[in-house]
Amino acid sequence: MTALNSLGFAKAPKDTRVVVAMSGGVDSSVVAAELAAEGYDVVGVTLQLYDHGAALAKKGACCAGRDIHDARRVAEVMGFPHYVLDYENKFKESVIDEFADAYLAGATPIPCIRCNERVKFRDLLETAKDLDADCMATGHYIQRKQGDKAELHRAADPDRDQSYFLFSTTQDQLDYLRFPLGHLKSKAETRALAVKHGLSVADKPDSQDICFVPNGSYAAVIEKLRPGSVEPGEIVHLDGRVLGTHRGVIHYTIGQRRGLGIGGGEPLYVVKLDADAHKVVVGPKKALAVRRVPLKETNWIGEGAISDLPEEGIEVLVKVRSTRPPREAVLRPLPDGRAEVELALAEEGIAPGQACVFYATEGSRVLGGGWIATA
Structure with missing residues (x-):
């Protein structure tokens, strides 16, 4: 019986094609370099998400001109093909437009989640399948573990964990995705791997802002996207x-x-x-103190379906902000993909448009989540 390779396939790395989503940053560059060094058939793909010359773009933003150049350099150094795909229209329709409309409606949206859900893990994933790839790998800090089915788990490094931004990952997507950095204990380990491979991005700083929002000014972007609507x-x-x-x-x-x-x-x-x-x-x-949190558009990657949960609910841990630790709560299913979370202790600053992410009460497993609705 052939042993499983590091990506979980019963064949040699050279016979395993993996598309790596490359943003041009150190994380995805290390993923691509490590897999190439292991002998995998790596194909790097970078998405052009918006017009680099437009006012919305900014220096250091994800997938701006510099980032595309950096991703291409990594591919050249490591000797694998690299492609740039123009997803500008898809990104505007799937992410930017909703971001602007949500803010104008009084919500506080998180476009990074929508980008993962609608662009990277939907459109790009389908492109990876069209390229006959066995899987797609990203530089996200989150773990995929194989139980009876593929499970999503928090990253080993709690300071880098990105599970809050990936709660809407579906089971079908999870079956196809790989996250090679999730087991690392610190960002320093990632940068050390970049140095080992001689990558020019080893010291590249992390992007802090939403990629299409210059200097963190949401209002300026919305006024440009929806002139006269404020x-x-x-x-x-x-x-x-x-x-x-x-x-x-x-x-x-x-x-x-x-x-x-x-x-x-x-x-x-x-x-x-x-x-x-x-x-x-x-x-x-x-x-500001809130205990009951109404949710819409829930995604469940635990056992069974969220509608199968008992009417009285189940105990879970939840995050209502990306920067807060998981808190004790009860999750109750409601009709039409909705749910309600009742927090054991009230939390402040819970806003419509933010995410509420569910975790198992023991261990590190991510069970899904939903979008916080207007009460």
Whole structure:
């Protein structure tokens, strides 16, 4: 019986084709270099996601001109083919347009999740299959483990774990995907591998912002994408008092305290964004505390289907923000792909448009997640 190779196939690496999604950063470059060094039939693919010359692009952004050049250099050094695919229209339709519309509707979207879900793990994955690849590998810090079926697990390094941004990965996608960096204990190990392979990106800094948002200014991008759609309105206290005016709800987020321009008295926080009425609603900090979180568009990669869960729910751990540790909660299924999470302890700053990710109460397994809906 032929032993399984490091990607889980019962054949030699040279007979195993793997498409590597290469952003031009150190993580995906190391994945491609390591697999090429192991003798796999590697094909590197980089996606051009937006016009490099447009105002939306910025220096150091994912898959801008410099990144495409860096990915190509890695392929040349390691001796495998590399292709650049123009996904600009797909990216705009699947990610950027929804991002702008969600912000205008008072939500706080996470375009990186939609990009993984709709571009990398859907369109690019299908391209990998068209190239007769056995699997597609990425530089995400998350682990894929094989039980009775392929399972998604948090990365070994909790500081690098990207499970929050990959909750919508389906079982079919997970069967095809590979994440070779998920077992590493630190980013320093990744950079050491880049040095070992002589990659020019070994010291390249990580991208910090959303790739198409220059300098983290969401409002500037939305005003460019939807000119004339940002309307001013009132800043209103929960008790109905009008405290001031604002330039548009896109300039505010749930939980915000600074920059409201309504100084004096008790500290006030943004507790709700009413886009239809063009109102920013503020209140005391205690008004931010939430225990019941309604979810839509849930994805379940645990056992069975989410609709099979008992009506009274099951105990899980959940993340309601990418930067927060998992918290104890009860997950209850609802009709039409919806669900409700009841947190054991109230959390502050929970905003529509963010994700709520489910984890097993023991171990590191990711069970899926959903999008936080307006209560």
